[in-house]
Amino acid sequence: MxxxxxxxxxxxxxxxxxxxxxxxxxxxxxxxxxxxxxxxxxxxxxxxxxxxxxxxxxxxxxxxxxxxxxxxxxxxxxxxxxxxxxxxxxxxxxxxxxxxxxxxxxxxxxxxxxxxxxxxxxxxxxxxxxxxxxxxxxxxxxxxxxxxxxxxxxxxxxxxxxxxxxxxxxxxxxxxxxxxxxxxxxxxxxxxxxxxxxxxxxxxxxxxxxxxxxxxIASEEVASDKKTYYCDVDNWNEALKLLARHGIQGYKHEKGIRILLETCQIPDVLRLLIDHDLLVFEITPVKKSLEERFLEMTNTPEVASNV
Structure with missing residues (x-):
């Protein structure tokens, strides 16, 4: 262009x-x-x-x-x-x-x-x-x-x-x-x-x-190789405990559990969950909204009321 x-x-x-x-x-x-x-x-x-x-x-x-x-x-x-x-x-x-x-x-x-x-x-x-x-x-x-x-x-x-x-x-x-x-x-x-x-x-x-x-708009600047993913499993509590034992931190979210992973870790995480009889319905990357990116970049929470 x-x-x-x-x-x-x-x-x-x-x-x-x-x-x-x-x-x-x-x-x-x-x-x-x-x-x-x-x-x-x-x-x-x-x-x-x-x-x-x-x-x-x-x-x-x-x-x-x-x-x-x-x-x-x-x-x-x-x-x-x-x-x-x-x-x-x-x-x-x-x-x-x-x-x-x-x-x-x-x-x-x-x-x-x-x-x-x-x-x-x-x-x-x-x-x-x-x-x-x-x-x-x-x-x-x-x-x-x-x-x-x-x-x-x-x-x-x-x-x-x-x-x-x-x-x-x-x-x-x-x-x-x-x-x-x-x-x-x-x-x-x-x-x-x-x-x-x-x-x-x-x-x-x-x-x-x-x-x-x-x-x-289509891409986000990422500071590291890791990205945040939503993982929807049938037993959120068991999944979080299992991942924590393997050094992967996560927390509950309305769409499932939210975890920070490198792309190369995804197959291993899926295999780990499935091997422990947990059903994985979906894993999707988290895309930040423009509003979230705006507030991060301006770094002033009070701006939200003026945008």
């Missing part, structure tokens, strides 16, 4: 206070990139710098190799963005809103408008007035508006705010589809960790303006 958004040592200082502190990361074409952090961490400030709404104190931001500082017009022409809420004329139809937006950019044809409408699934309602739209439909119309000029990057700040579960799922599905079909780099800022886990390919966590970590 190719990096289409690059932040290098970006810092923002306001009244002597560092709001963003030496932030660096890259976003690749075709991926949905989550931007996470507690309230006040600097997510929206960073997004505003990427789209040029506020300047950076130092550092560099490049879109498709073009510098926001040195070639703002060239860089921002590759970006579509909704910061907070899409701005729409509610007394006009969805289609009329897109026509108004199209006037701001040269060479946007009727075919391009129709393509954007189709991509976000609004074909049947596009000629209705926006005031009749649900919040989810307005978000989708805002995304269509952001896609008219064929951007390489789509940036959405809290796109699921105020949506019901059905609306959240709609937006999630459309963003995944856009990343795949259009090879877009999509940056999504949100505090809904469960939704980000289903939507994103990778995520960055910032706290107090600093980058904490960048990880893939």
């Amino acid at each position: 190719t990096a289409v958004v690059e932040l290098k040592n970006v810092t923002k200082t306001i009244r002597g206070r560092k709001i963003i502190d030496d932030l660096s990361f890259e976003v690749e074409a075709g991926e949905v990139f989550g931007f996470l952090g507690p309230n006040g961490a600097g997510k929206t400030t960073t997004i505003r710098m990427i789209v040029g709404l506020i300047g950076m104190t130092s550092g560099e931001i490049a879109i498709c190799g073009k510098s926001i500082r040195k070639d703002y017009e060239g860089a921002i022409s590759r970006v579509g963005a909704i910061v907070e809420n899409p701005e729409l004329y509610k007394f006009l139809t969805g289609y009329q809103n897109l026509q108004q937006a199209a006037r701001l950019t040269k060479a946007i044809t009727k075919e391009k408008i129709d393509e954007a409408v189709s991509l976000v699934g609004l074909t049947e309602r596009i000629h209705d007035k926006v005031k009749t739209y649900s919040l989810g439909m307005r978000q989708r119309l805002g995304i269509a508006q952001s896609l008219l000029h064929d951007p390489k990057v789509l940036i959405l700040d809290e796109p699921t705010n105020g949506l019901d579960p059905a609306g959240i799922r709609e937006i999630r599905d459309y963003l995944r589809n856009l990343a795949t079909e259009k090879n877009l780099a999509i940056i999504v800022s949100s505090h809904l960790l469960s939704e980000m886990e289903m939507m994103c390919d990778r995520f960055a966590i910032i706290q107090k303006g600093k980058l904490v970590n960048v990880q893939s």
